[in-house]
Amino acid sequence: MPIRGSDRTSNRRAGGSPQRRLGARKRNQESLSGDPESCSPSDPRQVFTRRYRASIRTGQEPPSQRCSKAIHQGFELEVQLYPLKSQLVLPGDSLTARFIDALSAARLSARNGDIIAVASKVVSLSEGNIVSLRKVRTTALARKLGRKFEMLPEFAQVVLNEADAVYGGVPGVLLTLKNGNAIANSGVDRKNALGDSVIPWPADSHRSAERIRRALNRKFRKRIGVVIVDSRVTPLRLGTTGLAIACSGFKPVRDSRGIKDLYGRKVQITLHSLADGIAGAAQLLMGETQETIPFVLVRGAPVQLGGSYSSNSMTLPVKDCLYMSQMPSPSIMERDHG
């Protein structure tokens, strides 16, 4: 019986007449929907797959890695990342419509458990959250920061307006606090914005993620998760990776407290940022420059669907952060310039 994960190498690309293919697809749908008649109940791979898929449908924890012999046979479920090209997203465009077009152009359809990674830039663009630098009036503070860090004073002003606090900077970039994140230039981006415009993060990323997820769930009648992704730098690393600035429809952090390690000892660092892992994987495929890949479909990610998690369930207080707790307090707080 062809089922995901079994006999991968020989079945994957096999063709067949249209009738054959439809027949095979129908059989697959039966087995994937967990029909107990359609697969042998004793095959540990199928048992595991069925429980795993059931856990996605019901929003329960996935089956224990120990529940099945399958894991001892080297079997695990794979993850697929589909980068989806889109037409340029313009202010006022429906992001849902753009996503549906991109998905259909890639000849894919949505499934239960899919996570849709969306570039923060296109969320802001579609919401019209764009700032024209020509219309920005600068304060003395912005002009001072501009001189000190070799930035356009108008750009420094937008960064200040968006920031909750400013820690300092290096040439061209301020280290700011924004929605609980320690991020370059408050997340304001000069790339891929028209003319003299810059693009801040969405005004309320969490609400945007919720809105996109609801629209997609309605459209596809599937349980889908959404993560809004921006590029960020991390300490001492050259180059950017992905950051989940908001997510909806899945639990962003896996908590292993109380779980013991392979030798039965209590595990100390117990939290695993699934949302950032998904964002990192998606950002690998989203372009930084000329490419227009605002969406990545992530299929098979090991997440727990459902529930409502606020974006600050992904962040730490400054005093508990290994990095930020070592810095002097921010030099500029919102009250100084707000």
Added chain:
Amino acid sequence: MPIRGSDRTSNRRAGGSPQRRLGARKRNQESLSGDPESCSPSDPRQVFTRRYRASIRTGQEPPSQRCSKAIHQGFELEVQLYPLKSQLVLPGDSLTARFIDALSAARLSARNGDIIAVASKVVSLSEGNIVSLRKVRTTALARKLGRKFEMLPEFAQVVLNEADAVYGGVPGVLLTLKNGNAIANSGVDRKNALGDSVIPWPADSHRSAERIRRALNRKFRKRIGVVIVDSRVTPLRLGTTGLAIACSGFKPVRDSRGIKDLYGRKVQITLHSLADGIAGAAQLLMGETQETIPFVLVRGAPVQLGGSYSSNSMTLPVKDCLYMSQMPSPSIMERDHG
């Protein structure tokens, strides 16, 4: 003609008699190997796919995103992540043998362009790089740090021995500089080590990555990349993500200097850490606790294969780092305790 990316949804799971499947596979191999007879030279998707694959084989830059009409049709190549279970890796075990077993148990084979993500812990284990806390003699400095940061003095001593510098800490964790990285506890791990042992990073991660890559290339006769992955925390984020502590066989950072954005302006932040993106994707599937998934096969990642890149081609000097440049100088340098 069945080819990757075309008619995905209907072909993917199609079965067929063994003869049919073999025939289909043979046809696919022909088209995948770029035989100009086997696919229409005018189909932009196939042209793009052929150029992309050729660029992987030859180690050249992938074809420009603009070279083909394919991108305007929503087509991009997908990435697959295959988590590979393994038996417990014990000191002295051959990591190559464990990987080959895990790959074969998952019924997969290696292909040109595959990147193998390996957990740093199993690299250290196989190299016997384990420290028994019972045999550690503590200095006054380690005992002081242990008291201040609520750590076992023996563990603090191992962290000190591994560190190039110590910036400070939060309860249970020191912020250290190690091989150019700002990392918790010098990367020393108490999880999944036997008895009272702890596991530092491999003694020379870059050399380990090189060695693993050469062994796998010899075994499979394919051009494969290797990345060694550890979990790390990042500023103000709850939970760990993946960090590439070393890589071999591909260019870890994509440099877009000189490239212009969609509106023709020069792009400012131009570096994209592909190695960390791959590590983040892989760590999503590697377990933190009971799971034993030390390998993830990453297929289709948009990297440039070949060349020799040292691990410090992935890091920044402290003075150029947005985060670390804001901190006071490290309180303890190697000379103080080395």
